[in-house]
Amino acid sequence: MLETLNAQPADALLALIKLHNADPRPTKIDLGVGVYRTGDGDTPVFGAIKAAEQILLDTQNSKAYLGPEGDMGFVHALIPYVFGSDFDRSRVEGMQAPGGTGAVRLAVEVAARAGAKRILMGTPSWPNHAQIVSAVGLELKTFKHMTAEGTADLEALRAALADAAPGDVVLLHGCCHNPTGVDYTNAQWDEIAQMVAASGVLPLIDLAYQGLGDGMEADAYGLRKVLAAVPEALVAYSCDKNFGLYRDRVGAFYAVTSDADALAKAMANGATIARASWSMPPDHGAAAVRLILGDSALTAQWINELTAMRARMAEVRERLAAAQQIGPINMAPLGSQKGLFSMLPLSGEQIMALRERHGVYMAGSGRVNIAGLTTGNIEAFVAALKDVAG
Ligand code: PMP
Known part of the structure; x- marks a missing residue:
């Protein structure tokens, strides 16, 4: 066979x-x-990761299963960094995923289960985006990410959104666009937030490089602007670059809604998809990130390393x-x-x-x-x- x-x-x-x-x-x-x-x-x-790993080595007394959502302490510790310290916590919930890749996969599958048919995406993009969309069985509609002058092509995004149909999802890189390095300016994000809200499409924001552009807060500008303008969104997050954890596969999938029932359903669907895919995400790297974010000295050490x-x-x-x-x-x-x-x-x-x-x-x-x-x-x-x- x-x-x-x-x-x-x-x-x-x-x-x-x-x-x-x-x-x-x-x-x-x-x-x-x-x-x-x-x-x-x-x-x-990272030195901060080594220190957190030492704490894990000294204090972790069980490796019993956690569940398909992984380490929720890790998932919640990231929320103020990603969404902002004043974000309405009742609107957001998340679950751990094996890397940003696992998070993108969960987001696309949850969107498909919610009835999404098409993903709108600027190209060129990270090649795995198209592979994941195709593996989940959704249609991909591309538009140009970059102008010939090497700036972000807002007109192409505007045209794609104007042409969008109900059930469409728009996939946006939150910062540090892969492969072009061409990000939307803050003024463009202000417009994008309004455009996305007016179009009614579901935004899926992939934030895989927070802190590698202009800093942790600055790199979240676009994501936060869009989330402030729309009732619902999905976020795929990776800690593999900003904590240097690559092979430990550390990511998180978040849903943002204005409806508690929809949020619970998004998470329940994410959990069943995870259960049938990898059952549970790998623990070690996420546990190290949780320890860093729960300790102000380790957090400062990590931020210094990221700044360098x-x-x-x-x-x-x-x-x-x-x-x-x-x-x-x-x-x-x-x-x-x-x-x-x-x-x-x-x-x-x-x-x-x-x-x-x-x-x-x-x-x-x-x-x-x-x-x-x-x-x-x-x-x-x-x-x-x-x-x-x-
Ligand atoms: N999204 C983008 C845009 C990426 O470039 C990458 C990987 N480099 C990922 C997601 C996934 O990252 P990982 O699975 O390694 O966490």
Whole structure:
């Protein structure tokens, strides 16, 4: 029977990791997979996480099952950070999920069970968004996320919403857009909140990089604006970047409603979907986050570590922007783009030439992981870009 399965394309980004690992050149540069790196090229465990893990090691006396909703102390501890300290807590409830991926999956499945037929989404987007929408069996309607000038394309979003039908969901990146780094400005979010409210579509906000753009509060601006304007919304959250927990798979799915009965039903449906998918989310990373957020000294330590990450990425962006113009590529916008990623308008041949001639590894889309650049390799990267595109 299994021989009848269709072959599947290899995951391009995972294949890139293998190619990079096999390259013997010591000067090679990995701008592929989306993890933060220090100026030394490492992806260390946060000190605050290590401290919380030590507490867990010393005090955790059971690993008995928690339930499909996971660690509710973790889920509730995040609420003031995501929704704001003054958010009406009766409007929101959540559950833990295996990473932001699990949270997006839960959100899309709950929307489908509530009768959603279509997801409106700006492209390019994180490739897994489209895969999840398709796996759940919903239709995807795309619009352009970015203008040719490299700004967020509000008109395309406006047109998509004007064309929306009842039962549509609009998927928005809360901050640090993957893969473009092009976020909506606060003034644009003000408009988006009104546009979404007027359209009647259900917003699904994916917040996977809070704190990596302008800070924890600033990065929640758009989400909070939209939630203040609409009666209902879904949120998919990831702690895998802002707590450096990647492989521990730490995320949360939230529903916001104006009706207690709808909120309870959203959670009950989320729980049955979780039960039939992974039964319960992995505990360890979420427990560590709960301990950090419940202790002011650990919270301050975590915020300091997050601030240092953001400062390093800002410095790299500033240096890239200083290159100004490389052939047809305007480097200046990279300075104001947000988060781990930006996209360079390179052809497939140029991306291959960067790999073969210079050992620079980046996704075929031209997406670069800003944190892959360090004081030690940024000049070489700019020189390589000049060689292939200048
Ligand atoms: N949403 C977006 C936009 C992402 O870029 C990612 C992953 N990089 C995720 C969700 C999921 O993150 P994870 O499952 O690793 O927590």
